[in-house]
């Protein structure tokens with residue numbers, strides 16, 4: 146049987162940590178090469194092969210693809226919305242030049258059969274209809290991050306149409322998880338709030354109470370990603386990036402969900418510059434094409450996620466006395 150070899154670029158991050166671990170469970174430890182800027186996650190590296198890679202370095206990327214006979218690339222490395230606003234030149238360089246390097250390196254290597262590129266709800270902007278945002282709609286991103294993701298989606302689609310490169314992509318909403326820390330996104334509060342609830346019993350949110358945003362729990366994110374990558378190519382009608390949704394909530398609603406489990410938990414609000422970014426993003430997403438094309442359906446809602454997050458974080462964190 147033909148063995149698949151995987152490269153996960155950005156393997157240290159919130160997504161990369163879990164995608165690498167899941168791919169290793171599915172395909173074998175040695176079949177999955179983790180790649181990131183530097184060795185910062187010993188737990189992950191001890192678990193399997195790791196290479197140091199700056200994705201803006203096309204030569205080293207090509208050498209790694211050849212050396213490990215890579216057949217599928219998960220290209221996750223990026224600067225996110227908040228980090229990108231602080232360093233827009235670097236965000237453009239990593240997010241655009243990095244993606245172009247990946248697509249080009251994969252195009253010229255017939256051994257590479259599939260590429261995954263995560264897009265984001267950050268492609269949407271103030272003129273996008275905010276409720277049940279359609280797949281095809283106004284997209285006027287307000288951040289450098291969203292601009293790179295929108296251009297990235299189109300670049301992926303162009304590589305598919307022009308060269309037949311099998312690139313697949315999802316517009317992830319805010320992703321909530323407990324294993325790795327989030328990497329500087331506008332939706333990070335939905336992770337911080339659980340950590341603070343357990344360690345301090347209170348949290349001050351950098352968004353106002355009614356800021357509704359689309360979110361997804363990590364197990365659903367992994368399911369969506371692998372279902373898309375496993376889908377028969379003939380089923381995929383979208384080659385830019387699929388709208389994908391879990392559920393939407395506000396800071397007040399997640400606080401209430403925590404209070405149902407921890408009645409003493411207190412929430413305060415001190416909106417900062419991130420409020421503007423949040424306001425430019427949709428409240429909810431229409432993901433009917435993902436459902437119709439490859440059978441997408443999330444398993445978690447807000448309360449099921451809260452129960453699972455609190456139980457898992459309670460084992461990892463020093464709890465409030």
Ligand code: NAD
Nearest residue numbers: 155157158159160199200221222223263265317319320328
């Ligand atoms: P993260 O910030 O936690 O991780 C990104 C990783 O990329 C980091 O480990 C970083 O060291 C690495 N990296 C940065 N520059 C690099 C470079 N030049 N070369 C190699 N590696 C580099 O981000 P994440 O949350 O894991 O996001 C992964 C992907 O998913 C990103 O493309 C992001 O835009 C997308 N996404 C994430 C979310 C979310 O809520 N986490 C939502 C939408 C889309």
